[in-house]
Amino acid sequence: MMTKEETEKFKQELKERGYKLTPQRRAILNVIIENEGRHLSPEEIYEFVKKECPEIGLATVYRTVQLLEKMGVLYRMNFDDGVSRYELVKNTADHQHHHLVCLKCGSIEEVEDDLLEVLEDKIAQKYDFFIKNHDVKFYGFCKKCRK
Ligand SMILES: [Zn+2]
Ligand SMILES: [Zn+2]
Ligand SMILES: [Zn+2]
Incomplete structure (x- = not known):
């Protein structure tokens, strides 16, 4: 589990890399950080994020995780169940x-x-x-x- 400081440091790094943390993106990222180790699918992320951002759509969640993957923030995995699952890339050197x-x-x-x-x-x-x-x-x- 990430500590509070680690989480803040991580978000600061994103900012420094020119990444704007819109409320929706922040909410999605929070869900992934809070559920670290659970390898959530976009649908599962959506279920959590909806509680905080009821106006968010599943398409936005898909777009956001794809963007975060391209930025090297998230890592996408497939476990042969046809579902993409995402987890944080904590240290790009690792x-x-x-x-x-x-x-x-x-x-x-x-x-x-x-x-x-x-x-x-x-x-x-x-x-x-x-x-x-x-x-x-x-x-x-x-x-x-x-x-
Ligand atoms: Zn993992
Ligand atoms: Zn088992
Ligand atoms: Zn290795």
């Missing part, structure tokens, strides 16, 4: 964390550590390829579902 996807209950857990440095080094050398990021998902059964 690689994206990995996800553990339960095949039974659909829960998505995060793996905080990168752990791929050795593999990345090997790939970079062997294929002369500069790695910017990765998107790693592990499929299996969570602890609850194995009981």
Whole structure:
């Protein structure tokens, strides 16, 4: 979970990058920050934002998350259920964390550590390829579902 200071710092960074925080954009961003780790879809974001901004439309939410993705603020993921889900890019210098996807209950857990440095080094050398990021998902059964 992001602390209050982290959240404010994050919003300040957005401002410095020339990003205008309109009330609607701020509300959308707040929802994503408050639900960190939940990987919300635009529809789910819309359900939360509606409470604060009843006049907002689903199309605006879609447009805004796409814009934030282009700006490198949000990261879009697909978990094979045909739905795009979004999470914050906290530090653009860091690689994206990995996800553990339960095949039974659909829960998505995060793996905080990168752990791929050795593999990345090997790939970079062997294929002369500069790695910017990765998107790693592990499929299996969570602890609850194995009981
Ligand atoms: Zn990495
Ligand atoms: Zn499960
Ligand atoms: Zn995640």
